[in-house]
Amino acid sequence: MLLEQGANVNAQGGDFDNALQDASREGDEEMVAILLEQGADVNAQGGEYGNALQAASRGGHKKVVAMLLEQGAELSVEGGYYDHPLQAASRGGHEEVVAMLVGLGADVNAQGGDYGSALQAASWGGHEEVVAMLVGLGADVNAQGGDYGSALQLVSDGGYEDIVTMLLEHGADLNARGGDYRNALQAASLEGHEVVVKMLLERGANVNAQEGDHGSALQAASQGGHEKVVTMLLERGADINAQLGPYDSALQAASRRGHEKVVAMLLEEGADANMQGGYYGNALQAASLEGHEKVVAALLEQGVDVNAQGGAFGTALQAASRRGHEKVVAMLLEQGADANMQEARL
Known part of the structure; x- marks a missing residue:
């Protein structure tokens, strides 16, 4: 009408x-x-x-x-x-449409869009059959682009073990850098995918690669509170005191998120409780800001400097006071925190 x-x-x-x-x-x-x-x-x-x-x-x-x-x-x-119809169909896992488009001449390696390529789009969704089809048609397993780096990083983040294996067998670069996750090991570690982390480590992934928003695989796993992954990374030689990223260290990352068991593990393995750096200044300040009482107690038991200055909030006492964490404030004062200390803010 x-x-x-x-x-x-x-x-x-x-x-x-x-x-x-x-x-x-x-x-x-x-x-x-x-x-x-x-x-x-x-x-x-x-x-x-x-x-x-x-x-x-x-x-x-x-x-x-x-x-x-x-x-x-x-x-x-x-x-x-998606930039290309093939990428759009791949993201949805639509095998018949993918086959139709490729049969009519769609470029299997066309670059563009938020996912970078059709293979990356299919990998993000964990569409194993589409990934296999694209790889069989000559898709570049190491193509970089989009927001997510590479196909291997995407399937590592999703924990798609079979696709990880497939891509590795077809020559995917374990240590390729790029995208939000920076590398596959960091992506898998952040999400706690133990099997994928193990696969990557056994094939030679660099356990101490330092880059990106999460600093390192150990920081990523610590941030997520993934105890088994933290253990695996430490056993493979991860640098427990490596400094990089917004949390600056694995201990600060775990402290900020209140992961008590991971904090305990890191301290037992030699993490420096007084290490300074990053947005929060130190682990005690990070834990105090969020009111994680048990983590604060664990750090204080290690003899951490209760009056250490730095970071966005100056001291642990100021951080705890800012959020109104009464119990943490009391704990810090009992351990000698200086209520009159002044420090310039960032």
């Missing part, structure tokens, strides 16, 4: 930019057919998915994909969240 009354079939706006993209996203074959008959631009650009073909591919709507391609949809038109 709207079209009969003169509605513009190619009007643009909103999250999905045009009616054809919205109908394609829903897999509505009848609506797509009507819009195409009325002159909808099959390659119109814009919106979350970039174009109708990407929207249909992400949803795995095989018939709609075929309809759009028959009407001249271009495989190489870039744009939107």
Whole structure:
């Protein structure tokens, strides 16, 4: 009725930019057919998915994909969240659509979008069959790009053991750097995927690689409170006092998150309780800020300097006072914290 009354079939706006993209996203074959008959631009650009073909591919709507391609949809038109229809279909794990697009000439190694490539997109979702298909078709297992670095980092983060094995068997670089996680070992350690961590270490992953938002694999595991992973990393020679990243050390990371058992393990293995650095200054200040009483007690038992200055809050007493942690304030005062100490803030 709207079209009969003169509605513009190619009007643009909103999250999905045009009616054809919205109908394609829903897999509505009848609506797509009507819009195409009325002159909808099959390659119109814009919106979350970039174009109708990407929207249909992400949803795995095989018939709609075929309809759009028959009407001249271009495989190489870039744009939107996924940048390419093959990447969109791979992210959704839609094997038939992936096969169709590749059969029509889609570049299996096309770069772009938030995931970087079709292989990375499939890896993020843990779609083993699609990963196998893409690798078999010549996808570069070491391609870098997007927000997440490499396919190996993505499956390590997700704990997809079989895909990790597959990628390693096809030559994935264990120590490739890039993306939010910086390397595969750090990604697996942060999420506590013990089997994947073990696989990576046994194949020669650098246990002391230092980089990225989490500093090192040990800091990442400590931040997550993953005791078994922390143990594995230490047994493999992880530097317990390595300084890097926002937490500066593994002990500070575990203290900030209140992981009592990990804090105890690190202290037993020789972590320096008085190490200074990072946003929080030291482990005691990090634990005090969050009111982790048991961690504060453990650090104080180690003879940590209760009046050490540094970091964003000056001292542990100031950090605890800022958040109103009465019990921690009392503990610190009992151990000689100076209530009158002044320190410039960052």
